[in-house]
Amino acid sequence: MTFLGYERPDGSYGARNYVLVIPSSIIADEICHFVAGTRTIVTPMDATSGRSKSDRETIARVYVGLGLNPNVASVLLTPGGGAGGAQYPETAIEKLASEIERSGKRVEVLDIGKGDTMEIIGRGVKLAREMVHEASKLRRKPCPENHLCVGVKCGNSDPTSGIAGNPVVGYVYDKLVEAGGTALFGENTEIIGAEHILARRAVNNTVAQEILKVALETEERAKSIGQDVRTINPVPANIRAGITTLEEKSLGAIYKAGTKSIQGVLDYAERPEGRGLYFMDNWAWTFSIFIGYAAAGAQIVLYQLGGGGLEEDAVFYQTGSTVAPLIWCSANPRTQVLGGWNLDFYSGTVIEGKETVEEVGERLYATILDVASGTMTRTETLNHIDPNEVYTRDPVF
């Protein structure tokens, strides 16, 4: 099967054709307010200030990774906090630019030059408009599905997630991996209690040990604060919907990873070296996880929603992915009623006994190819872009 994608100089294919404006700052935000077809990562202006070297490297990996994402046509780097003078070496604009330029994409660094912030914004708007116009000349063309990379989060989980929603995603992941594509799953807390099952599926013993280490280290961090993890995760909405322990949540959550062997463990926002199924050591939070997947190269991200603990549908307005369209899926009949048109995909027919996991999985796979080819997701019809938080781990100073 194929999808209609934008061919990039590095041989990848995009599902969208954005001009990315980074790093985050008032300058980047205002350029994106004015110029259609642009995206920026919305984080605090000076995201690196007072952070460890390791965390600054993570932030740089997110910026560079988003620039390399196939959904991005070209990149405009703008001055952020501390720029124009002293910068941390890891996130220096020139360094970010040269790493993205290796993809062969057009990369521009906005000249701070003379003038105040408003004048810099004005220059950025002019440059971004010209870049968007140039990008628009590119046409989609058929490309093999093995160029697709998809990331998934299961959120607001309830028992329908483990019974139907995640197994449907798992079917899609198996199909994508069989076709030669790349499938990313993660959430380091939500494998605790199920890590032994994932480790058995690792491609080799090294990867198996890495999976076990992620679970162990995450559990040790949780224990170090002296609380029962159940008072934190499963979150109250999970418990209200019938999930009793973290182990139960994890055992249902891993169904989304299908049945294929796990090729490796990725750090947050790290790009996989090959294709196939990968586990990312990330935090489950919506506003963190999706930019991590997009920075790793995902053109499409899935939010597999339980929703049994929801009281209203506001959650559907979260977009959380910056450059990768977010497909909202749910297997909960009640969530379908609450979400209505906002829900992109409903897999609850499995629970209703009307369709099998395989039948619904085939429909979801087709939906993904449709979105990859240009069909908008429901949240893409909004101009709203959520703020994002890069998953950093060290204390701040």
Added chain:
Amino acid sequence: MKKALVMSPMDNVATALEDIASGEQVEARLGNKVETLEAREDIPFGFKIALTDISKGESLVKYGEAIGKASQPIKKGFLVHIHNVEGARGRGDIAKGGRIP
């Protein structure tokens, strides 16, 4: 007859596929195998019902795996949730030398 789903032959709980009221008969299905039991209290959609008598400290099994331990005896047909089950993982409250609350 109300419906519940069993995920694995080793499970001692089933997940309610619809709201079940106390006293109603429940059909717990695993593939073609169906077991019938009576709900001894209300089991809301998505919540778990005990398929057997479970003693205190015994593991609750769903998906063929342990999801936690019974913090009190649970009789067949009763609701299985946080009031009678505790997690075994991530117990920082115990690691610090405290007792299970």
